[in-house]
Amino acid sequence: MKPMNEIIENAMISSWVRHFLRHPSQVNQLHESDAELLEIPTDPQNYLAVTIDTVADEVANGLYQDPYTIGWVTVMACTSDLAAVGAYPLGMVLSVCVESKRDKAFTDAIARGIADACQRLGIFILGGDINLTPSLSLTGCAFGTVPRKSVMTRCGCQEGEYLFISGEAGIGNALGLVRLKNLPGELFPETLYRPTAHIHHGQIIAPFASCCMDTSDGVLTTLDQLIRLNNKGFIIAGDWDQILSPLVWQLCKKTKTPPWAMLAGPHGEFRLIFTVPTNNVDSLLARFQTTKNKPILLGRVQEKPVITIKSPAGDMKDIDMAPLRNLLDSVNGNLQRYVEEFMECISRWGLGE
Amino acid sequence: MKPMNEIIENAMISSWVRHFLRHPSQVNQLHESDAELLEIPTDPQNYLAVTIDTVADEVANGLYQDPYTIGWVTVMACTSDLAAVGAYPLGMVLSVCVESKRDKAFTDAIARGIADACQRLGIFILGGDINLTPSLSLTGCAFGTVPRKSVMTRCGCQEGEYLFISGEAGIGNALGLVRLKNLPGELFPETLYRPTAHIHHGQIIAPFASCCMDTSDGVLTTLDQLIRLNNKGFIIAGDWDQILSPLVWQLCKKTKTPPWAMLAGPHGEFRLIFTVPTNNVDSLLARFQTTKNKPILLGRVQEKPVITIKSPAGDMKDIDMAPLRNLLDSVNGNLQRYVEEFMECISRWGLGE
Numbered sequence: 001m002k003p004m005n006e007i008i009e010n011a012m013i014s015s016w017v018r019h020f021l022r023h024p025s026q027v028n029q030l031h032e033s034d035a036e037l038l039e040i041p042t043d044p045q046n047y048l049a050v051t052i053d054t055v056a057d058e059v060a061n062g063l064y065q066d067p068y069t070i071g072w073v074t075v076m077a078c079t080s081d082l083a084a085v086g087a088y089p090l091g092m093v094l095s096v097c098v099e100s101k102r103d104k105a106f107t108d109a110i111a112r113g114i115a116d117a118c119q120r121l122g123i124f125i126l127g128g129d130i131n132l133t134p135s136l137s138l139t140g141c142a143f144g145t146v147p148r149k150s151v152m153t154r155c156g157c158q159e160g161e162y163l164f165i166s167g168e169a170g171i172g173n174a175l176g177l178v179r180l181k182n183l184p185g186e187l188f189p190e191t192l193y194r195p196t197a198h199i200h201h202g203q204i205i206a207p208f209a210s211c212c213m214d215t216s217d218g219v220l221t222t223l224d225q226l227i228r229l230n231n232k233g234f235i236i237a238g239d240w241d242q243i244l245s246p247l248v249w250q251l252c253k254k255t256k257t258p259p260w261a262m263l264a265g266p267h268g269e270f271r272l273i274f275t276v277p278t279n280n281v282d283s284l285l286a287r288f289q290t291t292k293n294k295p296i297l298l299g300r301v302q303e304k305p306v307i308t309i310k311s312p313a314g315d316m317k318d319i320d321m322a323p324l325r326n327l328l329d330s331v332n333g334n335l336q337r338y339v340e341e342f343m344e345c346i347s348r349w350g351l352g353e
Numbered sequence: 354m355k356p357m358n359e360i361i362e363n364a365m366i367s368s369w370v371r372h373f374l375r376h377p378s379q380v381n382q383l384h385e386s387d388a389e390l391l392e393i394p395t396d397p398q399n400y401l402a403v404t405i406d407t408v409a410d411e412v413a414n415g416l417y418q419d420p421y422t423i424g425w426v427t428v429m430a431c432t433s434d435l436a437a438v439g440a441y442p443l444g445m446v447l448s449v450c451v452e453s454k455r456d457k458a459f460t461d462a463i464a465r466g467i468a469d470a471c472q473r474l475g476i477f478i479l480g481g482d483i484n485l486t487p488s489l490s491l492t493g494c495a496f497g498t499v500p501r502k503s504v505m506t507r508c509g510c511q512e513g514e515y516l517f518i519s520g521e522a523g524i525g526n527a528l529g530l531v532r533l534k535n536l537p538g539e540l541f542p543e544t545l546y547r548p549t550a551h552i553h554h555g556q557i558i559a560p561f562a563s564c565c566m567d568t569s570d571g572v573l574t575t576l577d578q579l580i581r582l583n584n585k586g587f588i589i590a591g592d593w594d595q596i597l598s599p600l601v602w603q604l605c606k607k608t609k610t611p612p613w614a615m616l617a618g619p620h621g622e623f624r625l626i627f628t629v630p631t632n633n634v635d636s637l638l639a640r641f642q643t644t645k646n647k648p649i650l651l652g653r654v655q656e657k658p659v660i661t662i663k664s665p666a667g668d669m670k671d672i673d674m675a676p677l678r679n680l681l682d683s684v685n686g687n688l689q690r691y692v693e694e695f696m697e698c699i700s701r702w703g704l705g706e
Contacts, residue, residue, distance in 0.1 A: 009483075012483055013483055015457070015460075015461075016449065016460070016464050016481075016483065017478075019461070019464035019465060019467065019468040020464070020467070020468050020471065020477070020478045021468070021471070021472070021477060022477065023444055023477035023479055026444075026477070026479055030480075036444075036446060036479035036480040038443060038444055038479060040443060040498075042395070042396045042398070042399060042498065043395045043396060045395070046395060048443065048496075050444070050446050050479060050480075050494075050496065051446065051480070052446040052447065052448045052480075052481055052482050052492070052494055053448070053482050054448045054450060054482050054484050054492070056450055056484045056486045057484055057485060057486060060486060060487055090391060090393060090401065091376055091379075091389075091391055091403070093389060093403050093404065093405040093494060094405065095405045095406070095407045095448075095492045096369065097407060097409055097490055100686065104368070107368075107369070108372070111369050111372035111373070112372060114372065114373070115372040115373050115374070118373065118374070119374070124373070124374060124375065124376035124379070125370075125373045126376055126379055126389035126391060126403060127383075127389040127403075127404070127405075128369075128405055129405050129406050129407050129492075130362075130365055130366055130369065131407050131409045131410055131490070132410060132686075133409045133410060133413060133488055133490060134413055134487065134488035135486055135487035135488040137450055137484070137486060137490060139405070139407070139448045139482075139492045141403075141405055141446060141494035143401075143403065143496060145393075145395065333453065333485075
């Protein structure tokens, strides 16, 4: 079993949570679910699903330079957590912490990003809190209901099951690559980073999937976390040109970046990664016959708790995500060193160029 | 009618909210309620009440120097909003934004403040989010249910009704006075600032009160906001030594600070201010016969939309809170000028020394 607290972020969460008592009606344990799940006495059919998410370091480290992106992602980040449990959103509340130096054009653009994201999803901001602070952060809290009988958590996958992703991946790390390597913005403009939370997708897959987690931290980080929770592993053997978005593929080719770098980075795209027992696969895919965004096959669940990646040349390589997940701490937040060591690390995987 | 947007903070909120569509099942309009109220189809007896609150500027401006206070207040601030609608809490989620320079002793103290506050109220943290950020902030989101038939909002008071506060006031501004005037900490130690959200109180008063709002921003700011919402005014004619906590009284005497300064400042104490129709007063007070924390009579509702204060000498003076509520903006955040102009402003009220 790979220890959860080998990952510095998980250990940090644990060190906070050990101070707190657990709610007697909470369904999920720590780390086990993208949204917190609560039994409520007045609704025996559903759980209440609640989640909170802050957008801050993406602004501080220069990843988001367009205020519209900040607003957009604040909405998508927390609603995506609802999607990953199969919930039906009820609404959102919002806390805005903004520096007093910011002008109205800037805050208006954040607000438009929020409003457009809500409209895209058909959800509403109910209210919030505004603060003038030394550094910018936006916190969204989204809540909804999820049928008890079909709720998804991060736990439950079994060997041999199919591994899917709810849409093409890589746009988050594509933006990250352009920013961290100081590449020309036109190679992957920030306006292309408009990920949409897969709420409807989550609702469709919920009765069929054995576990689910969103890719807010990138595809391979998501799989690594699922490995630590399930003591199972994953074989990624899907076609790279189906897994990656075409725009991300183009960027990889132009910059000679291996495609798996776009799954390995920590900046995700709010897709759902989920596993489906073999006897559920046909019924599940039938549900997507008339929809545009079909699940993409990533691979299979394996007994060995490790990520195994099939290279374009057909080699199978086991990879370890722990050094990458802890890399920002290892380099003390130095982003220049981060990107250099990141690329070295994945080249050592031996998957090819 | 006093315009809502005369107050800079209200105008700032409005300028954000104009971008957003309103939820068709939301019960309250903007500014009308401490917590957002939502009809949920699965529960025709209750509304879902949700609120979000960030503790940030109290840390940035040096008001809170003990990390335990930060944690404690984060819990109390958002649960107090639930109390003000008469809700029964279901739980809380939490987003922690902390500077990487902070050591474990500091973050442990925040966590203990959170844990102790939760235990005091009998509520639970369900989960959250942790971020390393350039400046510290803690955001709590609390949610609960409130019976539709007894829900309280900030709207509904009528002339002649009684005005109550759920407990003694002033500890928030007492701490503020000590910090802003750089007085010796022993005059009002930060450890005395441990306000408790009046959740049970809110549940008891809900069937009797005509409107309610918590004093998170101080008593007179609360009344000013109620005036703008209800187009009614308030006469404060209660005994000062019943309204103020004895510790706050002591501080006033030692520092020659007029008692109404402890109601006029912007740093509150999470009491509930509420109005009760005359024919409900006896039934309400009967409910408190066996409890320790009884409501304290502050005064009455008057037709004229202004705060009228009875001085210790018996004079009745109308006061205007708008200049005080906008003062931090008027002095561009300069805290030294803030405290000087604040004291000048209230001395012009002519209530005495």
